[in-house]
Amino acid sequence: xxxxxxxxxxxxxxxxxxxxxxxxxxxxxxxxxxxxxxxxxxxxxxxxxxxxxxxxxxxxxxxxxxxxxxxxxxxxxxxxxxxxxxxxxxxxxxxxxxxxxxxxxxxxxxxxxxxx
Amino acid sequence: xxxxxxxxxxxxxxxxxxxxxxxxxxxxxxxxxxxxxxxxxxxxxxxxxxxxxxxxxxxxxxxxxxxxxxxxxxxxxxxxxxxxxxxxxxxxxxxxxxxxxxxxxxxxxxxxxxxxxxxxxxxxxxxxxxxxxxxxxxxxxxxxxxxxxxxxxxxx
Numbered sequence: 001x002x003x004x005x006x007x008x009x010x011x012x013x014x015x016x017x018x019x020x021x022x023x024x025x026x027x028x029x030x031x032x033x034x035x036x037x038x039x040x041x042x043x044x045x046x047x048x049x050x051x052x053x054x055x056x057x058x059x060x061x062x063x064x065x066x067x068x069x070x071x072x073x074x075x076x077x078x079x080x081x082x083x084x085x086x087x088x089x090x091x092x093x094x095x096x097x098x099x100x101x102x103x104x105x106x107x108x109x110x111x112x113x114x115x116x
Numbered sequence: 117x118x119x120x121x122x123x124x125x126x127x128x129x130x131x132x133x134x135x136x137x138x139x140x141x142x143x144x145x146x147x148x149x150x151x152x153x154x155x156x157x158x159x160x161x162x163x164x165x166x167x168x169x170x171x172x173x174x175x176x177x178x179x180x181x182x183x184x185x186x187x188x189x190x191x192x193x194x195x196x197x198x199x200x201x202x203x204x205x206x207x208x209x210x211x212x213x214x215x216x217x218x219x220x221x222x223x224x225x226x227x228x229x230x231x232x233x234x235x236x237x238x239x240x241x242x243x244x245x246x247x248x249x250x251x252x253x254x255x256x257x258x259x260x261x262x263x264x265x266x267x268x269x270x271x272x
Contacts, residue, residue: 011217018210029261035271040187042180049176062170069163076156082124101170108174115177 010071013064020061027054055109062105070098148240151248155212158205165202200262207258211251219244 033039048054074094078087224243264270
């Protein structure tokens with residue numbers, strides 16, 4: 001992918017995270033729960049994972065945050081050390097780490113099908 | 117001597133290595149440099165938190181006793197204070213990120229002008245300063261909201 005398209009995706013995922021992260025914080029403070037500690041009860045958490053709407057929000061958040069965070073990390077690393085070999089190493093390692101995180105997170109978000 | 121196939125030595129000759137304090141705060145546009153540094157530090161911190169968060173949240177499928185013992189461990193004051201810092205970092209990173217996107221597309225910037233005395237930086241204009249203040253304000257508001265919900269156990 002071109003660096004310009006990577007950065008465009010970086011910005012769009014950033015804006016999407018601002019929206020979806022707001023929903024995520026709301027579900028842990030006032031949306032459907034009475035407070036922060038109530039939202040961390042076992043029944044409350046599994047209830048949210050069994051609700052398909054919240055699962056979609058969590059899955060979208062997972063993909064967007066993984067892309068945005070690891071791409072930001074990649075940018076910092078290849079800006080600090082400027083070297084062709086280093087750039088290639090960083091690109092491939094962040095890509096593989098991102099794929100692992102997305103697969104692991106998807107198994108957790110869809111855990112009602114995979115893990116129970 | 118090792119061979120250098122890329123152009124890094126040319127880059128290094130043009131831009132010599134600087135001290136870390138100079139890199140963080142040594143700039144005529146001091147507030148811009150500080151926000152740049154804070155944006156990167158908060159970004160790294162949030163990414164690290166996200167990876168740990170995915171790992172800890174996954175234990176919900178281990179059953180109710182596992183989850184309850186994990187939550188009891190996470191409920192110590194140091195980690196709760198860490199969550200407040202995290203909320204402030206999140207607010208700052210988000211608002212400053214919106215400012216960066218806007219200025220990347222030239223929304224708050226003026227046309228370039230001739231550098232005359234006293235060499236004021238055109239990009240550091242009033243709307244930029246307002247957006248920066250908003251970024252800091254939002255991070256403080258999120259910190260206070262987190263304090264309300266987490267430490268004072270506020271419930272609706």
